[in-house]
Amino acid sequence: MNFKLTEEQELIRKNIREFCVKNVEPIAAEIDEKEAHPADLFRKLAEGGWMGIPIPAQYGGSGADYMTHAIVVEELSRSCSSTGFTVSIHVGIACMLINLLGSEEQKKKFLVPLATGQHLGAFVLTEPGAGTDVMAATTTAAKDGDAYVLNGTKTFISNGPLADTYLVFCWTDKAAGRKGMSSFIIPKGTPGLKPGEHFHKMGLRSSQTSEVVFKDCRVPAANLLGAEGAGMANAGVAFDHGRVGIAAQGVGILQAALDESIRYAKQRVQMGSPIARHQAIAWMIADMATDLQAARFLTYYAAWLKDNKQPFTKEASMAKLFAAEKAMHHTTKAVQIHGGYGYIKGAKVERLMRDAKILEIYEGTSEAQRMVISGTVLR
């Protein structure tokens, strides 16, 4: 057993950390407040090759492993969870799905601009009536000659208003059940595809979320991702990879909560001594550090399985479940440690707490993760 990162992974962590301190940390509070997408920051991320880390160089990526991608999402999220998530879903789902399932032609046409960071990707599955229950989706793609015509409304789509490339999941044959869903690559500007209402969120505010509406949206059959009817299996691949990213996001939030708590507890004096010397506070910080370590190991283990070509569905769910719930729990504690100062807008722990909540909801709620995990261990 080897718990050591490679020299390259360690150097890349140092570099993304330096990048974040210079470019992300200074704007994180402002883009949260203004719900603004930092386009300039994403240009810089693209220049450094941070937007396509695990994608082969021939398709515009950096050719590193998935572990490196997880480390980068973690460090980005430590400074700004919205930025970490936007990169996570772009790389972990949009880029990875086309890389794993796309044809050579699709990779050249769609993956290269995505992995170089010129384009941004979105994962389009959830519907107003279909969250955890994917089978309840109603969006359809009707075959018409050498094309499909899509109709329906998707919701809570991250990068929805910004994306250049949408990976869309809908029914090509509802009667066929789980084998009746297919996935499509649809570029923005396709007639009939329209980002709908933009949502104002409690946290993760600089990540842009909207509806995506399809009205007689005609998509060439060449844009089918994988085989017709493979949509549900493809969504599974997306979740496996995406969940490692969400887990890494949770690890980044936990690290930030710990950083802030230690810094504040050492300098805040009450009853004659820094509150870090009060056992009630010291133990909160001990628990935080322990759960951070556990969440990081679960996350890295899932990424390591992926890099070593082993199944990692269960481990990705475990990492995501644990990191999400611990991030929520400990950001609440971090606010508690900060007292009134932690409840004021502008305190980093206040943003961390709001940003943590979504981790328990998207890319499979904590309940959905428990379904996956129990389904595996009880089999």
Added chain:
Amino acid sequence: MPTLIACFKWVVDEAYIRRGPGGALDFSSVDYKIGEYDRNAIEEAVRLRDAGGGSVIGVTVGVPESAKGVKDGLSRGMDQAFFVSDPSFRDLEPSQTAAILAEVIRTRIPQYDLIACGEGSSDLYAQQVGPRLAELLGIPCVCFVQKLSLEGGTLRAERRVEDGVEVVEAPLPALVTVLPDINTPRIPGVKDTLMAGKKPVTAVTKEELTGRLEGALKTEAMTASRLERTGEKLAADAAGIARFVDSLRKSGWIT
């Protein structure tokens, strides 16, 4: 095509040093980095190469664990590196480091145009290695450089001196020590780091060197600096000044 040499040192990242009880410094969880000003030296050499062609050779002296620093340096744009290492090199004195660098450059890099060093290392900050190296190699040395260009066989540098800026020229080959204002070092991208391991590194061991190279420095102790305040308030009148002088005398600062 010019050959540019950048010298750098892999040092403790001071951000990770913790202050233990009683002022003792805790190095148990420190990370390492290329010294801040040395990054400027590497960056300047790489920029000169990108603008005018040629190649950048990095040279570093350190303990074997500094290998990660060599990779870090190569990821910052250097074309190749010489890594002079030995476990005993932890306690080298600046004159010894300069002597090692001089020998490696003299014997292994037959022709070069410019050597760039940081103004000082991030740990000792003795500001000795650059000037000593130039002296040993018998080439001009320009310190405190905040702007640099090469034209033909001459370098032109702006030096920041106490009363202003001095512009000097020197024939190449020459050595410069650079200030942080000279540039903003790049943050290596993912590919830069992945490619670094594929660039040529020439390892040089202590046995291959001729000088007497036992570490000459010994660290006896290291403690955090302490600032003590007495909180005494003094008025700006004759009586206050008299009290001020008196208190300095009592505490032994003046006699």
